[in-house]
Amino acid sequence: MDRDICYLKGVGSARAKAFSKLGIRTAEDLLYFFPRGYEDRSVTKNIDDCEAEETVCLSITVSSAVHETRIRKNMAVYTMTISDETGSMNAVWYNNRFVKNVFSPGAEFVLYGKIERARGKLQIVNPIYEKAGEAKYTGKIVPVYPLTGGLLQKNVQSIISEALKSIGEIPEYLPEKLREEYKIPDINFSMKNIHFPDSLESYSRARKRFVFDELLTLQLALFSQKDVISKNDGIVFKDISGGNLLKNNIPYKLTGAQKRAMTEIISDLKSGKQMNRLLQGDVGSGKTIVAAMTIFLSHRNGYQSVLMAPTEILAQQHCESLNEIFKGLGINVVLLTGGLCAADKRFAYEQISNGLADVVVGTHAIIEEKAVFFKLGLVIADEQHRFGVSQRARLCAKGVNPHMLIMSATPIPRTLALILYGDLDISVIDELPPGRKPVQTFAVGENMRRRVYAFLEKNIKEGHQGYVVCPLIEETETLDLSNATQLAATLREKFPKISIGLMHGKMKPGEKEQVMEDFSRGSIKILVSTTVIEVGVNVPNANVMIIENAERFGLSQLHQLRGRVGRGADQAYCILFAHGSGEVTKKRMETMCASNDGFYISEQDLKLRGPGDFFGTRQHGLPDMKIANLFKDGDLLKMAQDAAKKICINELLQKNDEYSALKKRVDRIIEKAEILN
Numbered sequence: 103m104d105r106d107i108c109y110l111k112g113v114g115s116a117r118a119k120a121f122s123k124l125g126i127r128t129a130e131d132l133l134y135f136f137p138r139g140y141e142d143r144s145v146t147k148n149i150d151d152c153e154a155e156e157t158v159c160l161s162i163t164v165s166s167a168v169h170e171t172r173i174r175k176n177m178a179v180y181t182m183t184i185s186d187e188t189g190s191m192n193a194v195w196y197n198n199r200f201v202k203n204v205f206s207p208g209a210e211f212v213l214y215g216k217i218e219r220a221r222g223k224l225q226i227v228n229p230i231y232e233k234a235g236e237a238k239y240t241g242k243i244v245p246v247y248p249l250t251g252g253l254l255q256k257n258v259q260s261i262i263s264e265a266l267k268s269i270g271e272i273p274e275y276l277p278e279k280l281r282e283e284y285k286i287p288d289i290n291f292s293m294k295n296i297h298f299p300d301s302l303e304s305y306s307r308a309r310k311r312f313v314f315d316e317l318l319t320l321q322l323a324l325f326s327q328k329d330v331i332s333k334n335d336g337i338v339f340k341d342i343s344g345g346n347l348l349k350n351n352i353p354y355k356l357t358g359a360q361k362r363a364m365t366e367i368i369s370d371l372k373s374g375k376q377m378n379r380l381l382q383g384d385v386g387s388g389k390t391i392v393a394a395m396t397i398f399l400s401h402r403n404g405y406q407s408v409l410m411a412p413t414e415i416l417a418q419q420h421c422e423s424l425n426e427i428f429k430g431l432g433i434n435v436v437l438l439t440g441g442l443c444a445a446d447k448r449f450a451y452e453q454i455s456n457g458l459a460d461v462v463v464g465t466h467a468i469i470e471e472k473a474v475f476f477k478l479g480l481v482i483a484d485e486q487h488r489f490g491v492s493q494r495a496r497l498c499a500k501g502v503n504p505h506m507l508i509m510s511a512t513p514i515p516r517t518l519a520l521i522l523y524g525d526l527d528i529s530v531i532d533e534l535p536p537g538r539k540p541v542q543t544f545a546v547g548e549n550m551r552r553r554v555y556a557f558l559e560k561n562i563k564e565g566h567q568g569y570v571v572c573p574l575i576e577e578t579e580t581l582d583l584s585n586a587t588q589l590a591a592t593l594r595e596k597f598p599k600i601s602i603g604l605m606h607g608k609m610k611p612g613e614k615e616q617v618m619e620d621f622s623r624g625s626i627k628i629l630v631s632t633t634v635i636e637v638g639v640n641v642p643n644a645n646v647m648i649i650e651n652a653e654r655f656g657l658s659q660l661h662q663l664r665g666r667v668g669r670g671a672d673q674a675y676c677i678l679f680a681h682g683s684g685e686v687t688k689k690r691m692e693t694m695c696a697s698n699d700g701f702y703i704s705e706q707d708l709k710l711r712g713p714g715d716f717f718g719t720r721q722h723g724l725p726d727m728k729i730a731n732l733f734k735d736g737d738l739l740k741m742a743q744d745a746a747k748k749i750c751i752n753e754l755l756q757k758n759d760e761y762s763a764l765k766k767r768v769d770r771i772i773e774k775a776e777i778l779n
């Protein structure tokens with residue numbers, strides 16, 4: 103299996119090079135290079151039953167010679183008549199003079215190609231052809247591989263077929279018991295049928311095997327940190343009363359979704375097991391108050407809590423919110439960020455270790471690094487994108503199995519959440535607080551720019567603020583993108599009386615914070631920035647967001663950005679400048695304009711990504727999926743997860759020899775996957 107592919111028949115140095123571009127070097131790589139689809143050439147159709155636009159297999163007799171027609175200088179059409187018992191039609195090839203030498207009247211062939219309508223009549227266009235009885239590429243289900251330049255389907259098919267033959271028996275790595283339990287076919291059947299299925303039924307069994315295989319291995323890799331899986335004993339929070347005390351400080355009623363999340367959290371806190379919960383909720387859904395209530399319970403039970411934010415600005419904002427919510431309750435909220443001066447830091451550390459700090463709010467980094475807690479009972483992480491398993495484990499070590507709550511504002515489809523957080527319980531806040539006006543979103547072209555700027559100016563004159571966001575600029579692609587610096591200069595020229603701030607990734611943290619603070623206070627009216635503002639800043643007075651080159655952003659990211667406006671009482675607007683006229687771009691922009699629901703948008707995002715795009719796993723730090731479709735394979739994922747949990751709990755990878763081959767594969771994933779480090 104680990105032999106270089108150049109030992110295979112049909113692979114010369116040119117093809118080997120083309121394969122290596124696809125990441126294929128060994129025979130094993132080649133076998134795990136799965137088709138992206140299949141053409142069912144197994145059933146032949148009657149000519150009479152053909153319909154326009156379908157792709158069919160025909161078993162025919164040639165009934166005329168091939169006629170050549172020159173339609174212009176570089177274009178010749180080759181036409182012949184074909185027939186079967188039910189009727190006749192034309193077969194047509196463009197610029198393929200070879201066909202003249204292939205066909206003669208009376209010969210029997212199998213054709214496979216697309217039926218099109220021309221001048222009212224059906225014809226088969228550019229079909230592939232094989233002599234009847236010698237079928238290698240027709241009369242069966244044929245794989246279609248995700249190829250790039252330099253390789254032809256036909257060649258790859260025969261090279262893979264060759265590889266299967268020369269390798270012979272492939273060693274099985276999924277233990278028989280496991281396969282029996284989950285009705286998973288063995289590796290040899292599966293490998294043959296994923297490439298060259300005998301029938302659609304065999305194909306779907308083979309696919310089931312590899313999807314299960316892939317998800318199981320990934321899941322085992324994610325579970326590889328042992329104590330993540332088996333739930334630790336946890337602190338019992340006995341006193342869960344006192345909600346009334348806090349209620350007086352909250353000027354609104356909780357939404358149904360917030361209440362539900364709180365009920366789920368409380369049941370964890372009482373259970374005697376460590377809470378490991380993900381709180382998912384769209385931007386603005388009100389996660390902070392849920393966090394605050396949980397912190398409050400921790401305090402009532404005599405424990406310290408920590409709330410971690412991805413940036414200093416967010417930590418500061420959380421600190422302010424908590425102080426507001428806890429006003430008059432005698433809870434000491436301590437801020438700990440890299441920006442504090444040495445003396446303040448020392449003072450903070452002191453309060454944390456002697457227990458005077460009831461709640462510590464800070465950035466991930468600094469808390470992980472140095473803080474020593476007196477009696478830590480609750481860790482809350484406000485997560486930006488992802489939060490690795492090992493990172494969680496390090497935090498747990500700061501207390502004795504403190505309860506963990508991870509807040510995520512990146513709505514992701516349930517299946518992806520299950521993979522990324524397979525070891526967590528999930529609460530979803532799927533309801534926005536009442537009275538929120540959905541942000542009105544428009545996708546526009548360059549021709550609208552003047553009107554868009556006039557609209558921005560009008561809103562600023564009415565006392566509002568606005569964001570203008572540009573994609574991050576890679577050094578290699580400066581020209582065609584609106585560069586934030588340039589754009590700020592243009593806007594300053596255009597609106598000399600309006601104060602315009604600029605923020606980009608290359609600025610020092612201190613500078614960024616200054617700009618952000620000025621914007622927050624209102625002394626900056628328009629903030630031009632790269633995506634650095636994505637993180638959950640809260641400036642309710644900003645009601646216009648303009649996004650340049652919106653086609654460059656993922657939908658979830660656009661949604662995240664849009665969440666920066668619409669936080670106040672007034673109607674907010676998001677304007678997307680989108681370039682390019684591709685169908686997908688159009689659909690993506692339509693989705694943004696039509697919906698304000700982050701979960702819906704993230705599902706559409708997955709749907710709209712083409713097959714080669716691996717369903718957005720990369721952005722979450724997961725390895726590429728070769729075959730599993732996180733959008734569709736929810737059931738198999740559950741099975742794989744179930745299997746993985748059993749394997750982990752019984753430590754089968756470590757203790758059972760039958761699992762050693764599987765363990766090797768898991769270890770290989772661990773080496774490669776970024777999320778596991």
Ligand code: ADP
Pocket residue numbers: 354355356357360383384385386387388389390391511535536638
């Ligand atoms: P996020 O989930 O993005 O962290 P926040 O917790 O910042 O959202 O809440 C967004 C805004 O909604 C805050 O100003 C908060 O005070 C307000 N809010 C939260 N819950 C409710 C509610 N049930 N009713 C009304 N307003 C609420």
Ligand code: MG
Pocket residue numbers: 389390484638
């Ligand atoms: Mg938040």
